[in-house]
Amino acid sequence: MADDTSVKPNTDDKQNDIAVIEMEHLKKSFETNQVLRDINMKVYKGENLVILGKSGTGKSVLIKCIVGLIDYDAGKLVIFGKDVAEQNQKELIEIRKRIGFLFQNSALYDSMTVRENLEFPLKRQLKKTPKDEIDKLVKEALDNVGLADTIDKMPSELSGGMRKRLGLARTLILKPEIMLYDEPTTGLDPITSREISKLIQEVQTKYDTSSIIITHDIECAKLTASRIVVLKDGICAAEGSYAELENSTDEWIKSFFFIINLDKFYERVIWKKELRIKSDWEYLLP
Numbered sequence: 366m367a368d369d370t371s372v373k374p375n376t377d378d379k380q381n382d383i384a385v386i387e388m389e390h391l392k393k394s395f396e397t398n399q400v401l402r403d404i405n406m407k408v409y410k411g412e413n414l415v416i417l418g419k420s421g422t423g424k425s426v427l428i429k430c431i432v433g434l435i436d437y438d439a440g441k442l443v444i445f446g447k448d449v450a451e452q453n454q455k456e457l458i459e460i461r462k463r464i465g466f467l468f469q470n471s472a473l474y475d476s477m478t479v480r481e482n483l484e485f486p487l488k489r490q491l492k493k494t495p496k497d498e499i500d501k502l503v504k505e506a507l508d509n510v511g512l513a514d515t516i517d518k519m520p521s522e523l524s525g526g527m528r529k530r531l532g533l534a535r536t537l538i539l540k541p542e543i544m545l546y547d548e549p550t551t552g553l554d555p556i557t558s559r560e561i562s563k564l565i566q567e568v569q570t571k572y573d574t575s576s577i578i579i580t581h582d583i584e585c586a587k588l589t590a591s592r593i594v595v596l597k598d599g600i601c602a603a604e605g606s607y608a609e610l611e612n613s614t615d616e617w618i619k620s621f622f623f624i625i626n627l628d629k630f631y632e633r634v635i636w637k638k639e640l641r642i643k644s645d646w647e648y649l650l651p
């Protein structure tokens with residue numbers, strides 16, 4: 366199954382839904398490195414589509430093609446019903462304004478306060494918005510990610526999980542219709558990872574977005590996914606709900622889930638060890 370490039374997402378139960386992103390035979394190579402070989406995928410309105418895949422399988426390349434940070438070589442990319450290849454520069458900008466992208470490092474401005482980090486995109490995109498309206502939007506966005514108390518802090522004063530929340534607030538404040546998350550839980554401890562995964566699920570409902578969540582964190586996938594696509598060798602090698610994939614009898618999917626569960630297990634062991642070392646060390650403090 367994994368090597369069959371004709372495998373397409375099983376969309377039977379979604380036939381009547383609206384696709385906000387459609388990819389047909391999408392290809393992208395870097396010189397001789399064929400990263401995306403033949404991607405066929407749809408993202409439906411209101412769903413959380415998780416893309417799982419090992420490191421280096423082209424997950425970030427795929428998401429960058431969607432926001433136009435990378436040009437694809439061939440195939441078709443349709444966003445909000447519009448073929449990207451047929452849009453002029455101005456039309457592309459309008460499409461991209463409707464898409465939010467949470468970068469892996471949250472891409473915060475470290476010299477600005479939390480408030481200024483949130484005001485910045487608003488002032489740039491909603492140029493004529495009055496100050497009290499901006500204040501209201503900033504407070505609302507911070508409330509929605511559980512950061513109301515941090516408004517006058519600097520990003521450096523925040524924990525990794527809080528920085529991630531701030532990055533999320535800064536993206537959501539522009540009310541995107543599509544949210545793209547690149548490895549939202551990478552580098553976070555297991556408890557914070559779980560909080561962020563739950564938050565992604567919550568904001569999905571609150572802001573009524575359609576999302577792509579790229580991850581190799583199986584727990585994040587379990588907590589956020591309405592549907593999962595597994596990327597392998599430049600194609601969508603498997604598709605289904607978390608339960609369907611976890612219970613799959615396909616040998617390759619079974620081994621994939623086993624390996625990523627094992628990775629997760631080791632990650633937890635490492636985190637636990639670090640936490641223990643930290644608390645032992647703190648024990649020695651006066």
Ligand SMILES: Nc1ncnc2c1ncn2[C@@H]1O[C@H](COP(=O)(O)OP(=O)(O)O)[C@@H](O)[C@H]1O
Nearest residue numbers: 395398400418419420421422423424425426427
């Ligand atoms: N700008 C680039 N130039 C050349 N090669 C790239 C570039 N971006 C990504 N690649 C290559 O594409 C492959 C997939 O990368 P990436 O999408 O970052 O993987 P991941 O699934 O871990 O997100 C890797 O082999 C990477 O080296």
Ligand SMILES: [Mg+2]
Nearest residue numbers: 424425426548
């Ligand atoms: Mg990546």
